[in-house]
Amino acid sequence: MIQLFQVYKNFGSKNPALLDINLTVKKGEFVFITGPSGAGKTTLLKIIFCAERPTSGNVLVHGRNLNRIKERDLSLLRRRIGVVFQDFKLLPRRNVFENVALALEIIGFPLPMIRKKVHQTLRYLSLTNKEGYYPPQLSGGEQQRVAIARAIVNNPLILLADEPTGNLDPDLTMEIMALLKEIHIRGTTVLVATHSKELLKGTTRRIVTLNKGRIV
Amino acid sequence: MIQLFQVYKNFGSKNPALLDINLTVKKGEFVFITGPSGAGKTTLLKIIFCAERPTSGNVLVHGRNLNRIKERDLSLLRRRIGVVFQDFKLLPRRNVFENVALALEIIGFPLPMIRKKVHQTLRYLSLTNKEGYYPPQLSGGEQQRVAIARAIVNNPLILLADEPTGNLDPDLTMEIMALLKEIHIRGTTVLVATHSKELLKGTTRRIVTLNKGRIV
Amino acid sequence: MGNIRENRLVHLIGIGTMSIAFLIFYAFILVFVNINYWTEKQGKTLSMSIYFKEEPDSAVIENIKKELFVFPGVTVKQFVSKDDAMKSLRRKLGEKAGLLDGLKQNPLPASLEITLSRDKGGDNLPYQLKKRLEKSSVVDEVHYTQEWIKKFQAIMEVIKIVGVIFGGLLFLAALFIITNTIKLTIYSRKEEIEILKLVGATNCFVKIPFMIEGSIQGLLGGAVALFALFLAYIIAITRIDISIGFASFNIVFLSPYIILFLLLMSVIIGFIGSTISLGRFF
Amino acid sequence: MGNIRENRLVHLIGIGTMSIAFLIFYAFILVFVNINYWTEKQGKTLSMSIYFKEEPDSAVIENIKKELFVFPGVTVKQFVSKDDAMKSLRRKLGEKAGLLDGLKQNPLPASLEITLSRDKGGDNLPYQLKKRLEKSSVVDEVHYTQEWIKKFQAIMEVIKIVGVIFGGLLFLAALFIITNTIKLTIYSRKEEIEILKLVGATNCFVKIPFMIEGSIQGLLGGAVALFALFLAYIIAITRIDISIGFASFNIVFLSPYIILFLLLMSVIIGFIGSTISLGRFF
Ligand SMILES: Nc1ncnc2c1ncn2[C@@H]1O[C@H](COP(=O)(O)OP(=O)(O)OP(=O)(O)O)[C@@H](O)[C@H]1O
Ligand SMILES: Nc1ncnc2c1ncn2[C@@H]1O[C@H](COP(=O)(O)OP(=O)(O)OP(=O)(O)O)[C@@H](O)[C@H]1O
Ligand SMILES: [Mg+2]
Ligand SMILES: [Mg+2]
Secondary structure, X not given: OEEEEEEEEOOOOOOOOEEEEEEEEOOOOEEEEEOOOOOOHHHHHHHHOOOOOOOEEEEEEXXXXXXXXXXXXXXXXXXXXXXXXXXXXXXXXXXXXXXXXXXXXHHOOOHHHHHHHHHHHHHHOOOHHHOOOOHHHOOHHHHHHHHHHHHHOOXXXXXXXXXXXXXXXXXXXXXXXXXXXXXXXXXXXEEXXXXXXXXXXXXXOEEEEEEOOEEO | OEEEXXXXXXXXXXXXXXXXXXXXXXXXXXXXXXXXXXXXXXXXXXXXXXXXXXXXXXXXXOOEEHHXXXXXXXXXXXXXXXXXOOOOOOOOOOOHHHHHXXXXXXXXXXXXXXXXXHHHHHHXXXXXXXXXXXXXXXXXXXXXXXXXXXXXXXXXXXXXXXXXXXXXXXXXXXXXXXXXXXXXXXXXXXXXXOOOHHHHOOOOOEEEEEEXXXXX | OHHHHHHHHHXXXXXXXXXXXXXXXXXXXXXXXXXXXXXXXXXXXXXXXXXXXXXXXHHHHHHHHHHHHOOOOEEEEEXXXXXXXXXXXXXXXXXXXXHHHHOOOOOOOOEEEEXXXXXXXXXXXXXXXXXXXXXXXXEEEEEEOHHHHHHHHHHHHHHHHHHHHHHHHHHHHHHHHHHHHHHHHXXXXXXXXXXXXXXXXXXXXXXXXXXXXXXXXXXXXXXXXXXXXXXXXXXXXHHOOOEOOOOEOOOOOOOHHHHHHHHHHHHHHHHHHHHHHHHOOO | XXXXXXXXXXXXXXXXXXXXXXXXXXXXXXXXXXXXXXXXXXXXXXXXXXXXXXXXOHHHHHHHXXXXXXXXXXXXXXXXXXXXXXXXXXXXXXXHHHHHHHOOOOOOOOEEEEEEEHHHHOOOHHHHHHHHHHHOOOEEEEEEOHHHHHHHHHHHHHHHHHHHHHHHHHHHHHHHHHHHXXXXXXXXXXXXXXXXXXXXXXXXXHHHHHHHHHHXXXXXXXXXXXXXXXXXXXXXXXXXXXXXXXXXXXXXXXXXXXXXXXXXXXXXXXXXXXXXXXXXXX
């Protein structure tokens, strides 16, 4: 599903953000990416998502080489990937409902379907009573859950979650993890970047550890 | 140092964000504020900092009633309070050095002093090699540390830290906690809002727990 | 919520700037259209007054008219009797008309007002006509203003050329200001555009709302400008009665066709402005 | 880094919009100053040509001059002999001067060009002078253009009034556009302002950089506009030789004082614009 071959990413400073990354994630896998702050976790996810282009190396996602993908196909591919951004990236001028509905609008879902799916997802994340709020009116944890809702609402092929529980309390963290597992069981390939010991504790999932841009 | 009397905060929805908060924090205390997502932790800190005004009730900070404080005095008070915002609030068009130096510039420190203090603080937070970076070029954890640096660089009377380790790995979290303790020992009153079990584990500090806007 | 209100404010600022830019351009067009209209009228027709020695009877007038109709392009406007002339003078004097009460006799001559069309009559006609009419025993004098008009037309030619150049530059200026304003409003939503693209929106999905918005902004800006211009026009025609010695200005407003054209243009400018401004992001 | 570049771009857009707004206003002032200058010149002095029957000898000319100097406000410009007249005609004809080769005799009259100053001579002088000179046995004819000028001045009065009104509105429009542009650029930095205030910056600390920036933007915008206008002026005076039958236009540029005044004004507008725009945030 996701393959990285000798990927390097250098932002122009002496220390590259990613060094010689080779990684294969199979369809339906659940992978944790961990490592200290500044290790390159976010950069790795960004490259898979084509928000950044690698300095060298090749990335194949869902059978497509991202170095050679066309603008239009990239949009189509991104629709099949759900992303929880570390800084949420919610639209400040749309309310919670509209932010989540966006992911379905883009695909061209009919409105009644959109309503049903959005309500359902917001219920999962205990956000039902925040539907009409705008992101600046939400607490940190609520914003994070809206970001998760937007990422999962359209049942993506791949889910990339960057520190999805950094602003959540332990109870909610467990709920979110349960949710991710459920999504995974339904067939989605899941990559979660985190440095939370709690998330990793006792898991039997594959863990990829980054340090200073290298897989260790 | 900080006193809240019957503080209510209602943003206009049926559930107020804060209900009948009575809290006294003495000079030199170290207090954790905890509670689930949306409990009102950030709102409480914002009120102490006068970024939000309470719907009713009185807040006294450093002997001043925030309901009756003048524009100019408010600026002077804020200079003595260091704040780590949950969403960092760094200036995107200034680099790391300039962001941290800002807190000293405002007070009118001479430039050589500013340089010395900023370098020293950045060293504490292992950010020396990021001095010339702009916030959008930093990883989440790096941004958070810059926010911490800005909050502590001018030895504030009061330090308000909102989820200061949410984007940091366990090792860095311990370092930051050590730093906060050091600052506390030097005489600063410290309030930390967090839902990290790790931070609270085994602490002997006072813990204020919020739930749905109430102290429990 | 604050964000929404702000966004609306940014739009209002944008529309305001646009209307002012359009208004400058439209006001210029209005002035230009009027100058054009006026010179055209003045240049093509020439008015001539035939003053009679005595109050002529209708047979005399008929005779003169017959004589006139031999020439092409002559239109008889009206016969002004000595009484008519006095009345019109009284009207012009208004409150001071009492001054005329002392007169024992009406000193004003009767006249026949005619116009000549340059198209049909040719440049020599007025002179010929004047010479011929002044030979008549009943006619005292013939007045016309062509000499003046010729010089005036030379200036008007220059004004026209300068006008077209200036108008063109003004149009470019309006376009520039409007594009820049749209650019600034779009900049304030740069992050939103980036997020939309990251979530998988196609370029069209992102661009079209901005283009529609730009077009609507353009339309509103243009409409506000036209409305302001119309108000100014109404005030001008009711308050000001510009008369420059020889002829009084008759200010016309833009024709419906021009209005329609300008509105269409403002939509197009808004559309093009947003399209250009979006260019940076894709 | 991208942010920095963008910020610079926003500034450039701002300065560009400002310069265009200023340019429109300045161009108007330039046109207005020229019209003013020209009517003033035309209105105050009146040129008169005294045509001689034969080529006069110097004694005759001296006599005429003596006669002229009795009248106040008369300046003798030059004596144009028959030869001079022919030379100047040849010069005007250029390539076609060959047409004149066939002439056996020079048909052009000699003339004395003089100007009269209205200030000193009074309105009746030209007529008196003409009458008196034409009695002389050596003088053929006397030409002057006052009749025309009087009518022209009436139009110019109207143009002046319309000009002041239009100029005032244009100034307001420029102010509005500039303020709005500054507002939009400040909006794009709204968050920064909020952060600064949260960190304890006083209003002055936040405002002053914006005000300085606005003033500099205003100055640059004004300077760019003046420079563009000067370029246009240079092109205009080298390319265009506007001559309207009776007198050729002598286009003047804005005087250094006006330039200094306009630059100062643009700084002030930038300053006021940013101050007004900042109002919302404090
Ligand atoms: N646009 C950029 N320009 C320059 N350097 C960058 C840029 N983006 C990231 N970096 C650098 O690349 C390194 C890796 O960043 P990344 O965001 O991938 O870290 P991370 O593992 O997600 O860390 P965290 O856990 O703190 O979020 C960091 O040192 C960062 O400073
Ligand atoms: N500006 C606002 N307008 C409306 N409601 C608001 C606003 N700010 C906060 N709230 C609401 O107040 C409640 C408390 O928010 P607060 O940010 O204080 O929570 P928190 O304890 O910091 O949560 P977290 O741990 O998720 O950051 C939330 O339900 C939020 O939706
Ligand atoms: Mg990261
Ligand atoms: Mg919070």
